[in-house]
Amino acid sequence: MVYSRPGGPPVAVLPPAQLENPTWVPVVQTLPGWARILLPSRPNRSTGWIHTGAGGVRTARSTHRVQVDLAARRLRLSDAGRRTGSWAVAVGTDRTPTPAGRTFLLASVSPEHPTYSPLFLALGAHSGALRTFAGGPATIALHGWPDRAVFGREVSYGCVRVPAAALRALSRLPLGTLVTITR
Numbered sequence: 001m002v003y004s005r006p007g008g009p010p011v012a013v014l015p016p017a018q019l020e021n022p023t024w025v026p027v028v029q030t031l032p033g034w035a036r037i038l039l040p041s042r043p044n045r046s047t048g049w050i051h052t053g054a055g056g057v058r059t060a061r062s063t064h065r066v067q068v069d070l071a072a073r074r075l076r077l078s079d080a081g082r083r084t085g086s087w088a089v090a091v092g093t094d095r096t097p098t099p100a101g102r103t104f105l106l107a108s109v110s111p112e113h114p115t116y117s118p119l120f121l122a123l124g125a126h127s128g129a130l131r132t133f134a135g136g137p138a139t140i141a142l143h144g145w146p147d148r149a150v151f152g153r154e155v156s157y158g159c160v161r162v163p164a165a166a167l168r169a170l171s172r173l174p175l176g177t178l179v180t181i182t183r
Contacts, residue, residue, distance in 0.1 A: 024176030
């Protein structure tokens with residue numbers, strides 16, 4: 001269960017799996033027996049509290065961070081504060097912007113019949129301009145793109161299109177890794 005505050009009323013259920021992947025979410029605050037977590041729901045950057053005192057909650061630490069700078073149209077990857085990669089990327093247009101803020105790697109999805117990307121790394125964020133996209137809830141993702149001419153431009157529906165080398169590096173990160181998107 002997810003609670004509005006420690007000891008408060010339940011407001012949601014956090015499922016054990018998201019998009020056929022185990023659910024891992026970042027902890028943004030702790031109190032004895034409680035953890036405030038980022039939620040993969042609307043509105044973006046929503047948080048809730050989970051009870052950790054009764055056991056049953058697994059924890060892990062990740063030293064990896066992903067930063068997307070929308071103005072520079074650049075994705076930077078770091079591990080323990082040391083930069084491990086930097087790539088020009090494509091981001092959302094003015095009409096369908098990539099949402100800024102703190103989010104996380106929610107799931108890794110390999111389409112059965114890949115078209116433009118062999119892998120989609122769904123984030124715990126959704127488009128602010130679109131309610132649905134491609135039959136889903138307009139979840140923002142990091143994914144590949146076959147035409148390198150898009151990198152460094154504002155051309156997507158809100159997702160971050162990344163070069164193949166970036167997608168390979170990102171695919172090795174643990175789910176729940178923090179992603180910060182800045183303007």
